[in-house]
Amino acid sequence: MNTLERYNTFVMGNYAVAPMTLVRGLGAKVWDDVGKEYLDFTSGIAVNALGHAHPRWVKAIAEQAETLGHTSNLFRNPNQGLLAEKIVSKAGKGKVFFCNSGTEANEALLKLSRLHGKQKCGKEGEKYRVIVTGNAFHGRTFGGMSLTPQEKIQKGFRPMLEGVDVAEMNNLGSFERLITDKTAAVMIEIIQGEGGLTVASKDFLQGLRALCDKHDIMLLCDEIQTGIARTGSFFAFQQAGIQVDAFSMAKGLGGGFPIGAIWVSERFAEYFTPGSHGSTFGGNPLATGAALAVMTVIDEEKLVTHAEAMGKYFYEQLEALRKASGGKIVSIRGCGLLIGIEIHRETPDFIKAFRENGLLTVPAGMNVIRLLPPLNVKREEIDTAIGIIRESLIRI
Secondary structure, eight states: OOHHHHHHHHHHHOOOOSSOOOOEEBBBOOOOTOOEEEEEOSSSHHHHHOOSSHHHHHHHHHHHHHHOOOOTSSSHHHHHHHHHHHHHHHHHHHEEEEEHHHHHHHHHHHHHHHHHHHHHHSTTTTOOOOEETTTOOOOSSHHHHHHOOHHHHHSSSSSSOOOOEEEOTOHHHHHHHHHHEEEEEEEEBBBTTTTOOOOOOOOHHHHHHHHHHHOEEEEEETTTTTTTTTTTSSGGGGGGTTOEEEEEEEETTTSSSSOOEEEEETTTTTOOOOTTOOOOOOOHHHHHHHHHHHHHHHHHHHHHHHHHHHHHHHHHHHHHOOOOOSSSSEEEETTTTHHHEESSSSSSHHHHHHHHHHHHOOOOOOOEEEEOOOTTTHHHHHHHHHHHHHHHHHHH
16 A cells, blocks of 8 residues: 555545655655655745754654653753743743743743733623734634634634624724723734745734734734744844734744744733643753754754845746736745745646746635745746746746
């Protein structure tokens, strides 16, 4: 029985899996089981921040596995404290809670907003509503789905959790109109990874910060895809010159090892008390060891500025391609190494053509293709990707 047969027999079919089996990766490249080489510009959907098999990351995991893999959070472990310190040094004064994934991190933010509401009015169930943006994506748990106003995500699983209001991205007035005495928080993605790569403007984010301050509601940020140097700053909200009250992170934090976390500002950091929230695996020595390696390499190899420079170069090359595409490419959007190509129609044919020509990409909505190279991508690898995209456009 081969891999395809095993998938068909034993693995649930909730993913539209590409007709290929990946068996090896190195840097920005992967190989399938018949030896074909691909340029991997999915990075595991923004997870493989250092690419595949970075030697520092591999060494950190191997050494930690030989030393201490898991203890639970009933005991301290050195890596968790060190990683929390590093995150706080990047994000600002506050504290960190560790979990296993992005949707778990967003669940923690949702629970935090409920605690804020209770703190403000003295009882539960009075101040609990959260305002999100249309086309947002915050995960697939019930809290995450409830915060995700997309039919394709919620269909079949209703009723959702009550208490979510939907405003329009970059329309401050639409947020202000939804605020009531029951509103506890606003939650936003700086760039909507699953929502077509719509980018929140600097003016909008600054206005949203002021609006939350005016009404004493929490400003929460989903940095699961945009964080960990992906956009050319360590966290995307920093580009607007604002400070949020709490934010979630995952994906690139572990560089391929599952880990999630939230950072919470000093004002709200004491809301979680012993027994109020927890995670069996969250922040264990192995996961935090992997994440520490990621953070160390990002600093030592100056990958924040590298991602900014390579993102700018990639954007410029794609913009030139758009102008020569005869209308096939409508726009280029995004920031840093989170870039979207808006196509004149739905994306499957284009993603298939890219793949057949050796470039792996991922959709972001009906007509946008995401390009997510590793943070240490080389200029010549971007040039190769541009050539593949150009050739694919000609063939379609």
